[in-house]
Amino acid sequence: MAGGGAMVLVLVLVLVTAGGAWAAPEKQAKKKGGKGALDPASTHYVVLDPNEKTGQERFFCLARGKCRWDIIECPPECPQRKPKKARLNKGCFADCSSRCETTCKYRKPNCNGYGSVCYDPRFVGGDGVMFYFHGVKGADFALVSDERLQINAHLIGTRPEGRARDFTWVQALAIMFESHTLVIAAKRVAVWDDHVDALALRWDGREVLVPTDGDAEWRSVDEATAEDIISSNKEREVVVERTDDANAVRIMVSGLVEMDVKVTPIGDEENRSHGYRLPAGDAFAHLETQFRFTKLTEEVEGILGQTYRPDYVSPVKKGVAMPMMGGEDRFRLPSLLSTRCPACCFRYVGHRILDESATVDVAQY
């Protein structure tokens, strides 16, 4: 039954895509292929029934170019795209761009990897250089500001008596592109429980619930129109997929950014060893994130974004325990959903500024 369904889907998609095939010059398809795992083409496939003997999942590539109509299979080490116990098992990734291959990866942010923002916020830039950015508790800053993409962070924090500055963590992120806004936030919880979801999501101001069973994913567009989107490039698709039973997701905005996000508290040990002296009654749930960008321009701005410029020279001191990144004034925003900061360069005519009070409940301090 399931097999029949998959084959019908394949046939429908073949018919739909075949129409546009001749219109696309081969050269373009090749150029596109070079971008690797984040090229929208890389995930342009249909999932087939798994190999009956081994359970390895299989994909039928639809992307224009070298892999088109190829069937690729997950390696035996990671037979599934969405393994149970994602904490322990690597997931299988299909790349239908030009690589025509599947690889095994953990689906969690790597806080030491490029594009990561973790802890009190500690960054690893696109240039591989680690730095800290303190900001101010309760304030909002632009992590990335580019022509087509703006990513803001809301900071929560505390200032123990006698300290000159706040300790801060990223509590919410706002991802803005075209007319859309996706907000992902850690809910305020008094006592942390790994099994209770403290993740809140809003798409264009409306609350989004990511299912916990089945595909465990939410899509901004239903599957039927996904093909039109990829072929026309008119609108981007957003996919939010759980990578654990609670508190971990992967977010994909086709052709712009992919991010692994985890909600995590400040534990007793961390509180003690760093001397945070957190007030009781708040676990300071916050986000650990790793970003992977496609198509940033050479003028990209933002605390993290600037480190992806080809000519970027990091101003942070090397070899010190806590290299500091300045720029509080250049990247500070009036609110989480604003795109206005002195260095900001997001320009999209028609970006809807949402009612900013709509996010008050997810970014409440």
Ligand SMILES: *[C@@H]1O[C@H](CO)[C@@H](O)[C@H](O)[C@H]1NC(C)=O
């Ligand atoms: C954090 O540690 C301080 C001691 O340094 C303690 O007084 C406080 O209650 C701790 N906070 C939490 C939330 O555990």
